[in-house]
Amino acid sequence: MNTALHDAALVAENTEVIQHIDPLFDVLSKDEPARSDLVRLAAGTLAAVRIPHHLSAERCAELIKALDTADFDTYDERRIFPPVTKFGPAVFDYYLDGTIRPEYWEHAERSRATWKQIVGDDDPLDTLVAELRRIWQGPVEPATVGGRELFVGMVRELTGGARMHFDELMREFPGVFDHELVAQFGFNCYISVPEEGGELVVYRRRWKPSDDEKRIGYGWNESVAADEPRVQVKPTVGDSVWFDSRNYHAINPNTAGRRLSLAFFCGVTTENKLVLWS
Numbered sequence: 460m461n462t463a464l465h466d467a468a469l470v471a472e473n474t475e476v477i478q479h480i481d482p483l484f485d486v487l488s489k490d491e492p493a494r495s496d497l498v499r500l501a502a503g504t505l506a507a508v509r510i511p512h513h514l515s516a517e518r519c520a521e522l523i524k525a526l527d528t529a530d531f532d533t534y535d536e537r538r539i540f541p542p543v544t545k546f547g548p549a550v551f552d553y554y555l556d557g558t559i560r561p562e563y564w565e566h567a568e569r570s571r572a573t574w575k576q577i578v579g580d581d582d583p584l585d586t587l588v589a590e591l592r593r594i595w596q597g598p599v600e601p602a603t604v605g606g607r608e609l610f611v612g613m614v615r616e617l618t619g620g621a622r623m624h625f626d627e628l629m630r631e632f633p634g635v636f637d638h639e640l641v642a643q644f645g646f647n648c649y650i651s652v653p654e655e656g657g658e659l660v661v662y663r664r665r666w667k668p669s670d671d672e673k674r675i676g677y678g679w680n681e682s683v684a685a686d687e688p689r690v691q692v693k694p695t696v697g698d699s700v701w702f703d704s705r706n707y708h709a710i711n712p713n714t715a716g717r718r719l720s721l722a723f724f725c726g727v728t729t730e731n732k733l734v735l736w737s
């Protein structure tokens with residue numbers, strides 16, 4: 460064995476460290492993000508990308524009002540507990556044995572029809588997806604399973620926060636989608652924000668197998684990422700935020716006010732396509 464190679468004192472004495480490594484984990488906030496910003500997010504050198512007031516406060520308020528008439532349900536309570544209220548199917552609820560249960564498609568059809576009634580010809584999702592197309596400069600389409608398009612654009616209401624967790628389709632449910640993903644973003648446009656709490660915390664840390672000693676239901680104990688850099692995003696109404704959902708993230712509980720978002724995931728495929736699903 461070459462001992463000089465491993466002698467820390469000897470190495471330190473004889474080398475000059477010229478490259479100081481930046482953690483590169485900031486939140487980028489700008490009106491018109493560039494493709495390179497999302498590419499940095501995918502590469503792990505940004506923590507989050509945010510478009511302030513992407514939807515106007517008036518449009519958000521109208522949407523909240525229109526949603527009053529819609530029936531909300533919860534994620535499957537056996538999978539996500541305590542219950543989280545939402546409108547529209549979460550594909551997460553329907554994963555079973557390498558595919559998704561057939562009931563998913565009925566739920567998706569029903570929610571699409573109700574959504575159309577709620578928003579009429581002025582669909583805020585069109586605004587959000589059009590901007591994503593401008594940023595990405597490549598195809599942006601709903602993800603598919605067996606050639607069928609998945610539902611995009613759930614409305615989610617979080618009140619008690621969310622435990623630290625990650626979302627990574629290729630690791631949790633490999634082989635289900637018709638796509639191979641090289642990165643995955645969580646996307647939320649916050650249509651109502653609480654006065655207190657409700658911050659999104661993103662850790663610079665991905666899951667590893669030994670973390671599972673600290674698993675709590677759908678999440679993990681925050682001690683797993685206690686020593687890692689993190690960012691905290693406190694959205695204002697109408698903000699759009701992308702983050703790498705493969706990184707651990709948690710949502711602080713809100714005390715006063717409602718926290719609702721239009722939510723979907725964006726997968727980066729090997730063909731430079733962005734595929735969307737909720």
Ligand SMILES: O=C(O)CCC(=O)C(=O)O
Binds near residue numbers: 621626645720
């Ligand atoms: O509501 C948020 O800020 C993020 C929720 C979340 O866990 C996700 O979008 O994956």
Ligand SMILES: [Fe+2]
Binds near residue numbers: 625645704708
């Ligand atoms: Fe998440």
